Amino acid sequence: MNCVQLSGVAVHAGPLVLVKEGYPFCGQVPPLMPVLGMPDVLMEKTAAILLNECVHAAGAQGKIVPVSGWRSRAQQQFIWDDTTQKEGELFALRFVARPGCSEHETGLAIDLALAAEHIDFIRPYFPYDGICGKFRALAAQYGFVMRYTKEKTTITGIACEPWHFRYVGTPHALLMEHNGLCLEEYAVFLRENGPQRCLLSGGREAVVFYLPAQKAYDVQLPQGCVQISGDNAGGFIVTLWQEAARRCGA
Numbered sequence: 001m002n003c004v005q006l007s008g009v010a011v012h013a014g015p016l017v018l019v020k021e022g023y024p025f026c027g028q029v030p031p032l033m034p035v036l037g038m039p040d041v042l043m044e045k046t047a048a049i050l051l052n053e054c055v056h057a058a059g060a061q062g063k064i065v066p067v068s069g070w071r072s073r074a075q076q077q078f079i080w081d082d083t084t085q086k087e088g089e090l091f092a093l094r095f096v097a098r099p100g101c102s103e104h105e106t107g108l109a110i111d112l113a114l115a116a117e118h119i120d121f122i123r124p125y126f127p128y129d130g131i132c133g134k135f136r137a138l139a140a141q142y143g144f145v146m147r148y149t150k151e152k153t154t155i156t157g158i159a160c161e162p163w164h165f166r167y168v169g170t171p172h173a174l175l176m177e178h179n180g181l182c183l184e185e186y187a188v189f190l191r192e193n194g195p196q197r198c199l200l201s202g203g204r205e206a207v208v209f210y211l212p213a214q215k216a217y218d219v220q221l222p223q224g225c226v227q228i229s230g231d232n233a234g235g236f237i238v239t240l241w242q243e244a245a246r247r248c249g250a
């Protein structure tokens with residue numbers, strides 16, 4: 001067994017952090033790498049690798065292009081100022097998060113476009129059918145969700161953005177998709193419904209559960225087969241991979 005000490009700081013880190021107005025990103029800049037061979041579009045390393053794999057699995061190399069990935073606070077400020085100036089604050093509030101409150105600052109978000117000569121940087125064209133539909137059908141298996149859907153605008157506070165995908169990790173994306181939940185609803189769902197099981201490819205199973213953050217406490221978890229992510233809202237989401245758990249005697 002592995003004794004893990006959960007502290008308040010870790011609540012702000014991990015692939016399941018909620019970042020939006022009222023929940024600013026206060027984590028570190030993660031290790032970054034280029035996405036889909038574009039040297040100036042970066043994502044958090046694991047997210048970048050899995051996005052590449054998903055695009056390849058969809059046979060969409062060169063047909064789907066990354067438009068905007070990780071942004072520094074300064075870049076987000078520039079985009080906010082520029083959009084506010086050109087399109088007005090109402091438009092910016094609908095489609096551009098305020099600096100500090102953008103998922104793009106976590107390195108876990110990516111805006112995608114169908115390859116074309118002209119691509120709109122703020123609202124790229126990423127339809128629901130064709131090769132983009134093929135990508136969408138596979139996205140959750142690689143840990144990605146369309147973050148801002150039309151059905152959830154009142155919860156997310158962001159207009160429908162068919163181009164914006166968020167990496168949350170495979171069991172979580174599948175559980176969110178299966179239960180029709182957006183990220184805001186997911187932590188609440190886990191908190192209220194207890195541990196959830198998710199069957200993964202290769203016969204593995206993930207067990208996911210929620211732990212509320214307290215001042216500091218220790219939790220006994222099997223070694224080497226656990227991921228703990230903060231939710232940036234007062235708790236942790238723990239992922240336990242069953243096959244690995246058995247191997248290490250849990």
Ligand SMILES: [Zn+2]
Binds near residue numbers: 104109111163164
């Ligand atoms: Zn975006």
